[in-house]
Amino acid sequence: MKPRNPYLGILTLAVAVATLPHLFSMPGWVSAFCLVSWGFLFLAPRRGWAMPGAWARRALAVTLAIAVVYRFQGLASYLAPVSLLSAMACLKLMEVHNHRDRMATVFMTFFLAVSSLLISKSLQLALYMVGSLVFTSAVLIQINHPGGRMKSHLSLAARILVQALPVALLLFLAFPRFQGGLWGRAWDQRSTGLSDTLTMGAFSSLAENNEPAFRVAFDTEPPPRRDLYWRALTLSRFDGKTWSSPTVVPPMIHPVTGSRPVSCTVVLEPHSERWLMALDVPARAPEGAVLRSDFTLTANRRVQETFRYHTTSFLAPARLAESAGPFLSLQLPPGGNPRARRLAAEWAGRAASPAQVADMAIAYFRKNDFVYTLAPGTLGRDPVDAFLFETRQGFCEHFAASFAFLMRAAGVPCRVVVGYQGAQKNPFGNYYIVRQSDAHAWTEIWLADRGWVRVDPVSAVAPARLNRDVRDLMDKKMFSLMYRWLRMGPLARPLEEFGFAWDLVNTRWREWVMDYTHKEQAGLLERLGISAKGWAGPAAALAGALALGAALATLLHFRSNWTQRPRPDRSRESWDRFCARMAQAGVARRPDEGPADFAWRVSQARPGLAAPVGEITDLYIALRYAGKEDPALSARFRDRVRTFSAAREERGGS
Amino acid sequence: METSANATPPGTAAGPLPRSLKNKSTYIMPNAFGLMFTVLLSALLAGSANYNNNLGFLMAFFLGGMAFVSILHTHRNLIGITLSGVQCEPVFAGEEAVFEFLMDSGGRERRALAFKLAGADAVVEDLPAKGIVRVRTRVPTNQRGLFSPGRLTVFTRFPFGIFRAWSQVETGAECVVYPRPLDSRMAWAALSRGEENGAGKKARQAVDDFSGLRAYVPGDPPRHLWWKAYSRGLGLQTKTFSGSQGEPVYLDFSALADPDPEKRLSRLCAMVLAAERGTRPYGLSLPGRVILPSRGEAHRRTCLTALALFGSPGKNA
Incomplete structure (x- = not known):
């Protein structure tokens, strides 16, 4: 074996x-x-x-x-x-x-x-x-x-880590960073968050997802919560079942104007997609992105890293026109959902203007006991009909998709907008968190005189949705047990507080450590008076950091060992001094010779020294071997050694 | 006291014992695992630089910094150790010489120190902060004489095993190697014949004639000690036997017939061992040196040492 x-x-x-x-x-x-x-x-x-x-x-x-x-x-x-x-x-x-x-x-x-x-x-x-x-x-x-023992090894490893901190941090600051990668490209990260399609009856999985989608710091007065519509995508293509984005959306060519400007900085979590969120509606594109004609922002490349950008939006925009016109937003495949089509045709007959058709639809939602819920059940072959006339239970996607269907059936141009609604202020930091669970879908209708106008059917049914957290509105039974315990149980409040505090720390960590790039490094070097251009400056900085880090680590290492060094043995030092003096006087103690033997040999070789050496040796033996260190005795012993001089003792003795 | 006559090579702790491992004579280098570790670090750095991943940079620098600090730990694990004594018992040629080095940690705990003599396996020991540790290393011997194992290499790879620090210390250790005992009936017969001429047989028969007690002298055979008295606290006493005082016998180098002097020494060695097991006093007669007949552990040692050092000038002490 x-x-x-x-x-x-x-x-x-x-x-x-x-x-x-x-x-x-x-x-x-x-x-x-x-x-x-x-x-x-x-x-x-x-x-x-x-x-x-x-x-x-x-x-x-x-x-x-x-x-x-x-x-x-x-x-x-x-x-x-x-x-x-x-x-x-x-x-x-x-x-x-x-x-x-x-x-x-x-x-x-x-x-x-x-x-x-x-x-x-x-x-x-x-x-x-x-x-x-x-x-x-x-x-x-x-x-x-x-x-x-593993325990002592763990503490040693931790001590080595602490001693290594100066080297590691200085190298982190000074090691040259390059703009863009060296070669190849990053591995695809997992993609979370919004979906760029909307199908009625498909399961919505974001409600329990508490992960932050992005964080926002407002430069201006933060708008009230009900105005916080974060626009991500418009879905204007409809194949009878699924709403999706058109393949090509041309860039915006008209300047966007309006009133109630709000500007903020958005720190977007990587989502592996190209769309960016902006408060409805963005005025211009931030660096590294394009403003499209449907008032959405598209980044130049997929967002694989935390992306920070600054946006300015108008909460009350002037007439929103788009070059392509609203005609795409009337398209509706024939067949399906006959009852909804009949209802829409009836409204279109009665209403004097497209705005009235929208009002009728909203009134219909409000009057017929629609329920905002996360568990709407199955909707069958004609989901719009089933939702409007039978189940009357659904979440934002059901309302938005049904409303858009009704509008198009009534001849009013309409499209679905997806994004987020709301934001939570972090009480510990001056910023807001928008979570995946804040994902929302609403609609826009085209009115000839006003352009695109936002209509949120959910506000008709559950106006509280816009002022409060979506989770507060819903039947608690719809959530998983674990989720309910964490978010609604007795620990919910402290957990939430801790969550905010941690989010702040984490945000600072991202900002200061993870987002330290070529740009920040160049700034740091400039401040130290080193040019970041060419190779000489960065090389000198790296060498300096290495040297400084090594020196600091060495200092730290020896300092921690000094503090561990045992207190000096003063009696032993005095004894050694005495032996050295005796060696000078001609009688050296052999390394293997004990104090008593040595004293005996001295008394034989130099009878004149017998008495003082005997006294010193007796004191030393008493200090050493009596079992306890007596301070008075120790002082006497050291004093006796200090005043001892072989020549004087012999002269005095003879 | 031993003083080495030949010049001490540079980079060796020298001087009389105790000797400390000093900064000047201590070296440190990465070993093969250190190179492997460097490859690992380079891969992490290259990956981090390629993807501009600051977390990767941070971890690579943590690991690199820890490796750097480990150099200091490895170095400090070694320096300041003191060799405060050497002990070695004589052995017969062909046996392993056991050197005991008394190592003093110098007030710091030392971990995983390896001690190595040329031709021997490394011995790994920890030294506690206080007290002296006996490090035993075994070196095979094959020739009689004074065996000097050379310098003691002390090395350590603690804590991470990626750097190796080492130092060499001149120990001044010497081991008396007795000749390999060569038992032969012929030699023993010669000895017996000598006995027959005298009163050998009679003496051997009279082994157990108890004649009295005397105070213990170091070298008395343990089986002659009066243990009962010792257990009663009466001190160590040795029983004497009238039979022990038989006719002395001389083991004579020139009386042996082997042409090879080394073989003669080996036979004499076996004869000394046999004679010590017997009862009669024995003496040793070598060219240029005669040891008068006696008995006991100390006498046996004197005889065997004389055989071991036979022919090496100045060492016949």
Whole structure:
């Protein structure tokens, strides 16, 4: 039987800690493989199970690699390399035999731990990664210090990390950053948030998603909540079932004018799409984006990193015209939803103007006990009919899509707008958070004299929606148990407060640390009087940072060791001084000679010194071997040594 | 006291014991794992630079900074250790010489220090902050004489195993290596013949004639100690036997027939061991040196040392 591998347990634990952040985003079968492997590696030494043989491991490795590449159609998604790395780390653990294997596994674990940065750049993940690095370092110490205690290794690893902070931070500031990447492009991140299509009856999954979509800091007076319509996309194409954006929306050519200007800075979370949010309606495009003729903003490239931009909007715009005209917004495929079409035709017959048709529709929603709910049930083949005449339960998408259908059927140009509505002020910081759960859909109708006019059918049914959180309006039973407990239970309030405080810290972290780029670095160097152009300045800055960091780390290291140094042994120092004087006088104490033997030898060799040496030696022996340090005795001893002089004693004695 | 006559090579802690490992004589270099770690760091840095990922930069610099600080830890784990003594018991050629180095940590806890003598396996030990640790290293021997193991290499890879710091210290350690005992009936027969001429057989028969007690002298065989008295707190006393005072026998180098002097020494060695197991006093006669007959551990040691150092000038002490 093979001897038990004493490091397998902690190595497995280190790999598990490093992989944990990926566990929820990797494909289920990869996560399952990892979990089963860890369990096996944990139990195998205790149960005496044999590790899989070399061929079994090779076969597993090849199978897993092929499966991952097949699942992700190559390595384009960041999850593909991460899945491969996690699975291979498990297989590597099964063949750990010697020091070399252990070191290789630890290095692999470092890499795995750092790969979590592909998930997000939040502070909590960064802190977790640092914890993972410290734990893996402690395991590294353990395999280099057989028989040591893991607890002391953890504290040593933490101390080394603290001592490394100056080097790390200075290098972080000084290491040259480049504009744009060096080569290749970033892996596709997962995409969250709004959908660019709207289908009635499709499940809406954003209501429980509490993640921030973007954060806003207003330069001007923040508008009231009911005016906070964040426009993202217009959906003017309708195929009878699904609303979607037209393929091409030309750029805006007219200047947008109006009153009640509001300007704000938006910090958008990466969503892997190109649309940007702006308060309805944006006046002009920020840098790096285009204002389209439907008053939406489109970024020049997909938003893969946190994107910060400044917008100015008019809450009360002047007549909104668009070059293409509203004709596209009348298109309606024939067939389907006959009752809704009849109702719309009846309104069109009675109304004197398109605005009156819209008023009739709103009045219809208000009068017929429509309910705003997240669980509208199924709607069947004619969803608009089913919603308008039967279930009368739905959320914003149902209202918006049905309203738009009615308007078009009545000959009023209308389109659906999706975006967010509302914002929560962070009480700890001067900014607002707009969450995914604030996602909203509303409509715009075209009136010849006023241009595009916003109509929000939900305001007719649930006017409170615009002033309060969507969650407050809904039947609590619609949410999952966990969600209800977190958001509505007794801990909801402190949790929310903590959430806001943490959001503030996290926002600052993004702003100051994660968004430190070429531009900020150049600014910092300029302030230090170093030109950021060419290579000499940045190189000098890097060298300076290295030197300064090294010096600081060394200082920190020796300082922490000074404080740990035991207090000097003053009795011993005095004794050594005495021995040195005796050596000068011609009688050197041999290293292996105890005090008593030495005194005896001195008394034989130099009878004149017998008395003072005997006294000093007796004092030293009393101090050393009596068991406790007596301060008075120690003082007397040191005093006696100070006044001792071999020549004088001998002269005095003879 | 031993003073090394030959010049000490540079970079070696020298001088009389105790000797400390000093800054000047301590070296530190990354090992193969250090290079692997550098590759890991470069990969992290390249990835971070490519994707402009500040979190990646931060983690790479944390790891790099920790590796840098670990150099200081590795170095400080080594310097200031003191070699405060060496002990070594004589061995027979072919056995392993066991050197005991008394290492003093100098007031700091030391972890995973490796001690290595040329030709021996490294011994890994921790040193506590206080007290002295005996580090035992075993070196195989194959020749009689005074065996000097050379310098002691102390090295450490603690804490991360990516840097190796090392220092060498001149220990002045020497081990007396007795000749390899070469037992042969012929040599033993020669000895027996000598006994037959005298009263050998009679003496051997009279082994157990108890004649009295005397105070213990170091070197008395343990089986002659009166343990019962010792357990009663009467001090150590040695039983004497009239039979021990038999006719002395001389083990004579020139009386052996082997042409090879080393073989003769080996046979003499075996004879000393046999004689010590017997009861009669024995003496040793070597060209240029005669050891008068006696018995006991100290005498045996004197004889074996004389055999070990035979022919090496100035070391016949």
